[in-house]
Amino acid sequence: MGRVACALVLLALLAPMGCGGGGDDTAPSPTASESGDPSATTTRGPAAQPSDRQAQAWQAAGRRACRGMDPVEAARHFEAPARRAGAHQRFIALVTEPTADVERSPGYPRLVAAFYATTRPEPQRALAAAGCAEELAAHG
């Protein structure tokens, strides 16, 4: 009986290990290619939409994070956190050491905002980026 109990405990401990340890949240969703469509596309699938209050809070957090900085300052400010969050070296360089045409582009504040958003949890990124971009565009 003791052996059975031990086996059950071991099974309970080991069961979660087979569920993927990468930490990447990739919920399966139907794809176009499976239905014979010539192209395959996917998004995350039916992810839960944030409530209005949550959405406002995430956007406001983005505004606060980027307040008082111009886009170049913000890019450098978020370099270390973005690196820790796993941003690729080339992308970091493109954002934090912008060429003249990148820095002059009207899209640069949005780029820096997306860079900042890599430091936020995934569900918050789009809204956090939008809030940050508003603030950077106003300052720049």
Added chain:
Amino acid sequence: MKHKLAVLTVLGALVALAVPASSSASMYPAAHAFEISGGGKVGTSLGSCLISKVTGSTPSGPANESAGAANIAVPTVSGCTAGTTLTLGGTWALAYSGGPLVNLGGGSATLTMKFSSLPGCKLSTSAPALQGLWLNGYTAPKTMLSSFHAHSAGSLTWSEEGGSCALKGKTETVSFTAETTGPFVVPQAATVNDTTSPGSLVIVGANK
């Protein structure tokens, strides 16, 4: 005379070593359908997507004996991180690229990624090259099926998508990595299943 003959023999041997016997590749068995269950994760700084299934078939005989590429269906994308979209299109191929390497993609394939955190931009290529290690496997003393291990992806280019994109024209290398599973987070090779004759190996390699 003997001395000249010896020199010529050595020179001939050197030339034989320097020139490969054949630069063509082969795929076996001929005209067998295969399925790679789990291709790898295409990753960028802004988000990633999983290519979960690749299906195709080896060329018919005798072309398979000198074929370096197999047609494959547009790979299946099964999931992306929030706000990320991966769109694959065109005609895809699996092509031998030397040593143990193969490329998924090719000149007639397309790959596009978009991110909700960066509206106005898309990251794309008209000739994706998702590179992986192809391991042929073996049947003795026991069977270990052929497998594919995602290794790297080529460069993608930023362009505008309905708005101003600061990175327009800049290139960026994305990652293509094997899924990690289990308690030790070891990257896993994906099994290549011969769906015409389950249990058979799918052999890709250089001709000699």
